[in-house]
Amino acid sequence: MLLTVWVISIISFVLIQLPPGDYVTNLVSEMMAQGADKISPEVVSALREQYGLNDPVYVQYFKWIRNIVLEGDFGYSLTFKRDAVEIIMERLPMTFILTSASVIFIWAVALPVGIFSAVKQYSIADYVATFVGFIGLAVPNFLFALILMYLSYKYGGKALIGLFSEQYANAPWSWDKFLDLLNHLWIPVIIIGTAGTAGLIRTMRANLLDELNRPYVDAARAKGLPETRLIWKYPVRYALNPFVSTIGWVLPQLVAGEVIVSIVLNLPTSGPVLFNALMDQDMFVAAGFILVLSALTVVGTFISDVLLAVLDPRIRLA
């Protein structure tokens, strides 16, 4: 596991360095874009020296990884002028709230609908559920976000941008702030959720259909088990297998998947920060983020393995 993370760290750091230019070129072009165009070349080279950008890539990488391992220091955000780790940690909680809310939403919708679709295969209800799910999958997230934003502006009289109203944005946590969050949270959750549900509905439906045609189901039915109990006791449990084995992917997927939505809706999550860090060549923040996300994936995969073993005795015995 550690080896994987280490390799990922090298790849991510090198990848970030690959595009031409660095933070200073970006800074200069930003000033230039504003018309402050009298930046002397001496200043530019002094800036590079100050930020340690004159070293070769492997030296920069070595410094970075050494500080992480020895001091837990993820480097320094050139954009925010603070520790990269602070920037990452400030955004992660909000990201987790959004992610978990979305996951709960996806599962809460996809599981029952998937089971229902399988049990009532080819019924009107199955078609409707499938159709709605596919629409959700097919509409691009950003478009859906824009439409919802526009509708809330047009008919609700307020544009639901961000996760907090202005007065709560930098306020300490309180009950009112939490309610304010819920008031804003449903839009991104629905947007991110609809995209995920369709896939899961299909997976659930297909797996369950496989299980339902197994002999043990017929045997149970012949023995006169009630239908509900019959379905929930074993087939659903086995059909959950793919869900559980992909938990490890859920975390990074949702973080990556919400980037566009967060940009459009202006959410204070890690997606936009990562995106901007890549755009601005703020390399320590970008590399730090990628490292943290990769570590999460590795940890998540490990959790899936453990859960699978708990869930499905066949795996334990294999």
Add this chain to the structure above:
Amino acid sequence: MRKFSFVFLLTLLLALMGTTVLSQDMMYNESPMLAAQVEAGELPAVEERLPSNPTVVTPLNEVGQYGGAMRVGFVGDNPGWGGMWYVAGWENLVSWAPDFSGIVPNIAESWEISDDVREYTFHLREGMKWSDGEPFTADDIMFYIEDVLFNEELTIGGPTADWLPREGADEFTAEKIDDYTVKFTFANPYGTFLFTLAQWNGRHMTWFPKHWLSQYHADYNENVDELVAQEDGVENWVGLFNKMASGPTDDTNNYFNIIGRPLLFPWIPSTVLGGNTQMNMVRNPYYFKVDTEGNQLPYIDELVGVSYQDNEARTLAMINGDLDYVKDPGDNRILYFDAMDSGAPINISAAISDGGNTNSIQFNRNTEDPAIAEMFQDINFRIGMSYAINREEIIEIVHLGQGTPAQVAPLESSPLYNEQLATQYVEYDVDSANEYLDMVIPDRGDDGYRLSPDGEPMTLIFTVPNNLSYGSNWVQVAELLIGYWDAVGVRVQLNSIADDQFTEQYESNNIQITMYTGEGGAGLTGMLDPRYYVPGELFGLYGNGWYFWYVNSQEATQVEPPEEIQAIRRQFEEVGRQPSQEAQVEAMKEILQIAADNFWVIGISRPGPGFQPYNTRIGNQPSEWIAGWIEGVQKIKYPEQWYIIE
């Protein structure tokens, strides 16, 4: 002081900020927010916080009321360039009058200039204070000059600053006469110094609080290394000082990332951007300006800077009334006007661009292929390319019918106006275009396209930055241009790139044809920013290598300018040395005639007015104003006298 008068196309209905009102006999008022702090014993009384002679600002329409928060929206993670700089920053020794008609006192109370314009003596305001309550005196300016500008570790390679002419920089001296008087002496006459000071270039003079910054300076604090060790992201005292001072290396983000740094600005940061999409600023209790009735400015108590990731979301917020102000509203003119007409809480003021043109089309004479470079240097080639452009069509399609065909040149209202420069070769005339191009590249290949001067098939690369907030329609213009040039047999290919790549490209001389802004239109801006009239300036990309030769950087890109170019530059240096404005204008007119004869760059059209949306809550906004970088974008509207109408 001398009042300058250059007549503009528009007589703006702006009263000149009163500079002669005697404020000693005023009674001062303050914001209730501060009065409460005085009451609680947290702040001294307003009379003690203001200088003995505060700067008096005449409100635009009416005396405003105190209170409220103004919400400014910007795109990205950079509050400063996103808009905060132009509202809550930019306090220099002198300012522009609100109608851009000349210089008025700001931090400096008054000044004397010697007859040979080499010596400038500035009088500061007695009792003026930094935002932490410490006095602002001549020592702060001397600290900047002696310990920053002339410190070899902080300013590498000898004293260089935007306001300091390169020639004779070493001989520049500053002298503290008393606590409130400093005298600058330049090696050569420097007639345009005050103009320079009013701009961004003059920011450093009042940027360095000695009492606070000296703790980060090795000459003042021998234990500075302990502070270096505590601070993230710095490896030595120079890095630490630059981080804390946001200069001289100018990473101006720092202003909005460091809380507690003493400033002279109307608002100071109270929370920073990071975990959330918002940063806040709160009024500076020691701000040195009052209105005509003795109310300490600013009127508005707080600023909220909201970071958006995307301009469309910001636009929606603005139209919805969730924001009060945005800089560079983008290409949504019609959307904003429709929203205003259908009752959205916004007003729109016209930004009269100070620019000489919507775009400059530049042919890099230092491009690497010698045959192409020679072709670009041939004036007939450029004349041909200019005649080939259907400017009326570009105006109609891209600029919504706003503007008139023109080359890059000072406006008719400017004392620098040169008719030949403004109007030559602007007609759409394909026959003439072919005629002139035939003088340079007459041969055509089998496909009908003109061959390069050495007889090879030729495709020219047209590099256009595509993501500048103020250049949203450049690629559209470029595509039209390519079509026009195609029609006269010149094959051009579009290379549309992001601005940071663009920086790379011109630094490494990878540019053939490019497009940029058209500075140098209104008033004296042609003299203050002559990049399209004098070769060898930054962003004079038609002489890319020459500029790098002059500033001695990017060695691979440097090209030594030929003698006639160096002569023009020497002649331009003389312009700034003229003692009187009349003499400066006369000297500049000669330079502009040389520019007209050389036809350095091609222009498209005179810009029509830009638009600036603002929330109807905000009072004291002009219906139109001269907007541009030299004027400080929004700063010339004196945001400290905006107020919230509730």
